[in-house]
Amino acid sequence: MGFIEAVLLTIVTAATPLLIAALGELVTERSGVLNLGVEGMMIMGAIAGFAFALMSGNPYVGVIAGVGFGALFSLLFAFLTVTLVTNQVATGLALTILGLGISGLWGEAFVGVPGVKLLPIEIPLLSEIPLIGKLLFAQDIIFYCSIVLLFGVSCFLFKSRMGLTLRAVGDNHTSAHALGISVSRVRYLAVMFGGACSGLAGAYMSLVYTTQWIENMTAGRGWIALALVVFASWRPNRVLIGAYLFGAVGIAQLHIQALGFKIPSQFLSALPYLATIIVLVIISRNRRLTIINTPASLGKGFVPDR
Amino acid sequence: MSPKFSIRLEKRDQLSSFFSIVSPFIALLMTVALGAVLFAFLGKNPAEALYVYFIEPLTETWSLHELAIKAAPLILIAVGLSLCFRSGNWNIGAEGQFVMGGVAGSMLPIVFPTFDSFLVLPLMLICGIVGGMAWASIPAILKNRFGANEILTSLMLVYVAELFLDWIVRGPWRNPQGFNFPESRGFTEWQILPEMLASGRMHYGALIAVLVVLAAWVMLSKTLKGFEISVVGQAPRAGRFAGFDPKKTTLFVFLVSGGLAGLAGIAEVSGAIQQLRPSISPGYGFTAIIVAFLGRLNPLGIFAAAIILALSYLGGEAAQVSLNVSDKVTSVFQGMLLFFVLAADTLIHHRIKFSRPVMKTVMGA
Numbered sequence: 322m323g324f325i326e327a328v329l330l331t332i333v334t335a336a337t338p339l340l341i342a343a344l345g346e347l348v349t350e351r352s353g354v355l356n357l358g359v360e361g362m363m364i365m366g367a368i369a370g371f372a373f374a375l376m377s378g379n380p381y382v383g384v385i386a387g388v389g390f391g392a393l394f395s396l397l398f399a400f401l402t403v404t405l406v407t408n409q410v411a412t413g414l415a416l417t418i419l420g421l422g423i424s425g426l427w428g429e430a431f432v433g434v435p436g437v438k439l440l441p442i443e444i445p446l447l448s449e450i451p452l453i454g455k456l457l458f459a460q461d462i463i464f465y466c467s468i469v470l471l472f473g474v475s476c477f478l479f480k481s482r483m484g485l486t487l488r489a490v491g492d493n494h495t496s497a498h499a500l501g502i503s504v505s506r507v508r509y510l511a512v513m514f515g516g517a518c519s520g521l522a523g524a525y526m527s528l529v530y531t532t533q534w535i536e537n538m539t540a541g542r543g544w545i546a547l548a549l550v551v552f553a554s555w556r557p558n559r560v561l562i563g564a565y566l567f568g569a570v571g572i573a574q575l576h577i578q579a580l581g582f583k584i585p586s587q588f589l590s591a592l593p594y595l596a597t598i599i600v601l602v603i604i605s606r607n608r609r610l611t612i613i614n615t616p617a618s619l620g621k622g623f624v625p626d627r
Numbered sequence: 628m629s630p631k632f633s634i635r636l637e638k639r640d641q642l643s644s645f646f647s648i649v650s651p652f653i654a655l656l657m658t659v660a661l662g663a664v665l666f667a668f669l670g671k672n673p674a675e676a677l678y679v680y681f682i683e684p685l686t687e688t689w690s691l692h693e694l695a696i697k698a699a700p701l702i703l704i705a706v707g708l709s710l711c712f713r714s715g716n717w718n719i720g721a722e723g724q725f726v727m728g729g730v731a732g733s734m735l736p737i738v739f740p741t742f743d744s745f746l747v748l749p750l751m752l753i754c755g756i757v758g759g760m761a762w763a764s765i766p767a768i769l770k771n772r773f774g775a776n777e778i779l780t781s782l783m784l785v786y787v788a789e790l791f792l793d794w795i796v797r798g799p800w801r802n803p804q805g806f807n808f809p810e811s812r813g814f815t816e817w818q819i820l821p822e823m824l825a826s827g828r829m830h831y832g833a834l835i836a837v838l839v840v841l842a843a844w845v846m847l848s849k850t851l852k853g854f855e856i857s858v859v860g861q862a863p864r865a866g867r868f869a870g871f872d873p874k875k876t877t878l879f880v881f882l883v884s885g886g887l888a889g890l891a892g893i894a895e896v897s898g899a900i901q902q903l904r905p906s907i908s909p910g911y912g913f914t915a916i917i918v919a920f921l922g923r924l925n926p927l928g929i930f931a932a933a934i935i936l937a938l939s940y941l942g943g944e945a946a947q948v949s950l951n952v953s954d955k956v957t958s959v960f961q962g963m964l965l966f967f968v969l970a971a972d973t974l975i976h977h978r979i980k981f982s983r984p985v986m987k988t989v990m991g992a
Binding site: 414611 | 634636638717719769773774775776778779780782783784786787790791793794798913916917920953955956957958959960961962963965966969970972973976977979
């Protein structure tokens with residue numbers, strides 16, 4: 322395997338969890354709910370995936386557990402923000418704090434224990450294509466899921482009636498309610514979809530990215546995924562570009578060090594966070610564009626008048 | 628097909644003053660109840676565990692001192708955050724501002740170790756405040772100039788600050804006589820925030836925290852600035868008609884909260900740790916968010932809430948020693964508490980109606 326191929330492969334590995342988590346959050350936000358708990362749901366997916374894969378010896382059980390726990394955990398958020406109409410920002414923070422706490426407690430027994438790796442599935446013939454073959458067609462199931470999700474979310478949001486309903490709820494919940502749409506049901510489902518995606522992204526972290534449990538191993542990726550949704554101005558295709566761009570920045574630190582540049586590792590580790598800030602600034606500068614694209618009801622609770 | 632059981636909310640015409648006082652207590656009770664379940668789940672006697680966790684730390688003098696040491700930074704940070712949250716500015720990067728305050732404040736004793744006069748401590752505190760302010764000004768300016776989301780920028784800066792601290796302690800500021808341990812030289816004499824009483828470790832940070840609570844209370848209830856902060860947050864349109872500039876408010880609350888977090892940071896480094904280490908906070912900046920909400924964004928409420936959250940840190944340590952329970956239980960408790968606080972706050976704005984279809988048909992018939 323050549324150097325370029327190796328670099329590209331690491332970028333794919335870094336980008337996949339960002340892509341999945343950001344796509345999930347995009348759907349949630351399109352329904353008008355801002356869930357800042359991505360980091361918490363991701364880490365729950367990571368620990369659940371790790372624990373279940375280890376217990377069963379089967380990484381696929383881990384993948385399913387990650388998705389399940391992510392969705393289950395997001396249900397807590399949905400109950401508070403949709404049913405009890407609590408402040409979404411604060412509730413999302415609570416979800417992150419709780420997720421980091423529970424995963425730390427649960428994972429204590431797993432520190433230093435080697436995990437189970439989710440192995441790649443080589444697709445015959447296609448994986449033989451030079452350069453991109455190994456990159457795109459000899460990957461694990463979660464990578465393939467990320468690509469399916471990308472097209473699935475695009476089609477769902479912009480080509481299906483249900484997607485139209487979801488966007489209507491996100492843009493004007495009062496009108497949607499007047500049309501007879503159950504705002505709370507749409508939002509519950511959208512939040513849980515986001516949770517399932519975050520859980521899957523977390524499972525990727527503990528089953529593919531590193532096959533061991535490290536406390537706080539998501540290291541802010543959930544927050545970067547949130548920033549990606551803004552960067553993408555709530556469009557799935559742009560999430561793809563953003564995730565791979567950030568994946569590349571995150572990986573750059575490894576290669577800069579490998580090339581022998583004498584830069585303290587901490588500065589390189591700070592790059593993804595700084596890049597997030599810079600990108601947010603560049604995107605937000607065009608206020609008109611941001612206002613047009615932001616779901617109009619984003620972050621606002623809905624209590625039907627009767 | 629009617630739903631079997633549903634919860635629906637009804638907006639109150641007026642905020643419930645009863646629930647605005649009672650709701651934090653409901654949240655605490657729920658947390659303790661669920662905590663008992665958690666301990667039972669971990670195979671411990673819930674009653675004994677809760678005693679060790681929440682009562683025992685209050686029974687000894689030394690642990691009361693520790694309580695004050697942990698409550699002081701929470702109070703300082705949470706008071707600042709309450710101004711931000713009141714005005715609708717979501718500063719969640721206090722942890723980073725705390726760290727940068729600690730770093731900036733440590734500059735004098737580390738770079739000029741021989742400068743040891745009575746002037747050092749005040750200068751250190753000022754440097755700490757300025758460091759926290761500078762770090763907090765970044766998300767404020769980016770929000771005002773470019774409309775960048777302050778939640779995400781302030782949080783990203785936490786990671787950057789932590790990495791910066793890690794670098795500076797392991798690199799340029801490492802103690803040359805420290806056998807390669809990743810820590811700075813120990814502070815001496817005038818560089819240390821002194822203890823207040825002979826009976827324990829509590830330092831003057833606790834007194835500063837009390838003064839800040841009083842100052843914030845006066846500002847919020849008696850001055851125009853305090854009114855402005857609340858109006859900009861609750862009714863931005865009305866605020867603009869009143870001539871309040873939301874951008875100036877944003878910058879102001881970020882500077883104040885960053886300054887307070889920075890002050891907490893240098894007080895912790897100078898008073899409690901007495902040197903710089905790769906990690907100087909057990910998550911005070913994030914726990915203070917819980918403190919601010921549990922205290923209902925009110926300085927006096929924050930004072931009480933900070934003591935409760937400080938107790939959760941101490942209880943976690945005690946439970947680890949005497950019950951062999953992981954101190955990670957603390958962050959689970961803290962997360963649950965914030966959930967219950969937010970859920971209970973719903974009662975202030977809404978009436979909750981439970982509907983059961985059986986009842987309806989009886990009444991309809």
